[in-house]
Amino acid sequence: MQLRKKVLGALLFIVGIGVFCQLSAQSLPRRPFIGLDLRWNTEEEVLEVARVHAGSAAEKAGILPGDRLLRLDDTPLKSYTQLLELVRRNYKVGDKVTLSIRRGGQLLSYRLRLGKYPTEQAPDFAIDYREIKTPQGHLRCIVTRPPNSQAVPAVLFIQGIACQSIDTPFDTQRPYTQLLYELTRQGVATIRVEKFGIGDSEGPDCIEVDFETERQAFLQALRAVKQYDFVDSTQVFLLGHSVGGILAVQIANHEPVKGIIVYGTVGRRWTDYLLESRRRLFMMKGKPEAEIDDYLNGINRCNVEYFVLHRPKSEVANANPAYERYLRLFDIRSDQYWFQLQEVNVPAEWSRYDGFVLSLWGEFDVASLEEDHQMIAHIVNKRQPERAVYVRVPQADHGMRWTTSYREVVAPYNPVIGHIVNQWIQAVCQAP
CATH class of the missing domain: 2.30.42.10 (PDZ domain)
Known part of the structure; x- marks a missing residue:
């Protein structure tokens, strides 16, 4: 109870104001x-x-x-x-x-x-370019660490679905980059891992990689992080953004961590999320309820045919031509990725997890659902009371940008997120 009061007190104040893997420093060549x-x-x-x-x-x-x-x-x-x-x-x-x-x-x-290719640089802390060895190839690993020699807490960042580089020497204003830099300046080491076929990383094309292979790579990264001599292996956290939140809890159920931070994630079965998120979007646009219901009825048929019965998208589109555009949204990853993601019982994963949780949702996030984040905290606290905290972040969107509405972006990053995460980590590190 004292920890929960301490964490909530700090967060309310902030909100109110506004296969084993090995790491090596050199062998993976720069692109x-x-x-x-x-x-x-x-x-x-x-x-x-x-x-x-x-x-x-x-x-x-x-x-x-x-x-x-x-x-x-x-x-x-x-x-x-x-x-x-x-x-x-x-x-x-x-x-x-x-x-x-x-x-x-x-x-x-x-x-x-x-x-x-240039590397990220910072004047006040170290940035190391390392690697993770996996059966499919070496993956680029980027580490930021505070300028001291003692073992410190560490955060492994797990990005969302997109096959995009997280190596940003020309764009350190990206929200997650600013967040991780901010944590390092507060004494926390951070680790990012490029996906297969992205940036310097070897292996198959990211788009062709399945969900399970990607999960195994991040699990290997977590095990490697605990071996760094500058990391306190008892104070390791996962930070999952979007679908990265699903990966985070799955990984933590195989390799214990002190805590998980999720932001803009999914807290239910994938097809259930797709239906409910689209219902919310259409309601925000003022569509008539009857029209929304008809649309979702068709989407549900598409979802069953593709995600559950595993029919090719082309066949499903031929049967439902009106939903061809919807099905093209899923060309960004392999069929097997989506089929395996659909099999994940997300609430069951959270019900097995016994660490600390910080569940964050931005008030202008149109991609994820607030109730999912509330549910995650509820599930964790139901098993172990006072372990999870839900916070609704003001003036933030799905991409962690500082926004004043669903359309108005003030800055590429909302610093309130970093303050909340840092305060929570510091509080949890003091808990037994």
């Missing part, structure tokens, strides 16, 4: 770097140079903003994703490549030597 930020020019259907990074191979070669990028060596370029994949799969730092460029009416060719 090549051309030095271009690109955008897709929809009118010309071509990649356009938006920015040339200072000191990069592209700058030294003479490429300019506004240039149209046509080919990499002999390969025509059709998307930024394709270019990244070509470089990641076929080249290494130091290799020479030829870029074919259109500048105005001129066709130009530039020969350049690929550089090394």
Whole structure:
């Protein structure tokens, strides 16, 4: 009871104001770097140079903003994703490549030597680039640690569904990056792991990886974190964002942790979440209740056919042409990923967990449900009273941005989230 009062008191004050794995520092190579930020020019259907990074191979070669990028060596370029994949799969730092460029009416060719992708830097704490060894390949691991030699609490961050890099040397204003940096400045080490096929990470394409393989990789990362000499292995936490919250509780049920922080997560069976979240979105848009019910009835049929019966999306779409666009939302991951996610009984996972929990939901989060976060805290406290705390974060959206409404974004990160998380970690670290 005293711990709960202490945690709630701190949080209310803040809210009111506003396979074993091994880690190595060197063996996983840094990915090549051309030095271009690109955008897709929809009118010309071509990649356009938006920015040339200072000191990069592209700058030294003479490429300019506004240039149209046509080919990499002999390969025509059709998307930024394709270019990244070509470089990641076929080249290494130091290799020479030829870029074919259109500048105005001129066709130009530039020969350049690929550089090394920069790393994140911070003036007041250390950032280490390490790796995790898995059966499918090595994964990039990014560690931030306070500038002291003693063992400290640690947070392993588990990102959501998207196949996006969490290695951000050019964009340290990303919400989760700012959150993890803030925790490190308060004395907490943090660890991020790139997914398979993303950034420096080896292995299959992220989109093709299934849910269980991804879960095993993060479980291995957790076991590795406990072996760092600067980590207090009795004070390790998981921070799961979105579907990362489901992974977090599953992992914690296999490898004990001091606590779990979830933000914008899912607290129920996947298809149940899909229906309820879409009901909420349509109600927010003011759609008639009867229209919403008809729409959800069709979505439910699609969900059963695809997620439960495992019929191909193309077949389900042919049977229900009106829902083809809805089914395309799930092209971002493999069929097996979704089928395995659907099998997870999320409330059952939380009912087995016996550590501490901080369940956070932003008041302008349109992607997740407040009642899921309340339910998570309820389930945990039902088994072990006073272990879980639910907090509704003011002026925050699903992406942890600082927002004043569902449309108005004030800043890329709401610092209240970091204050809440840090206060909770400090309080829980003192608990037996």
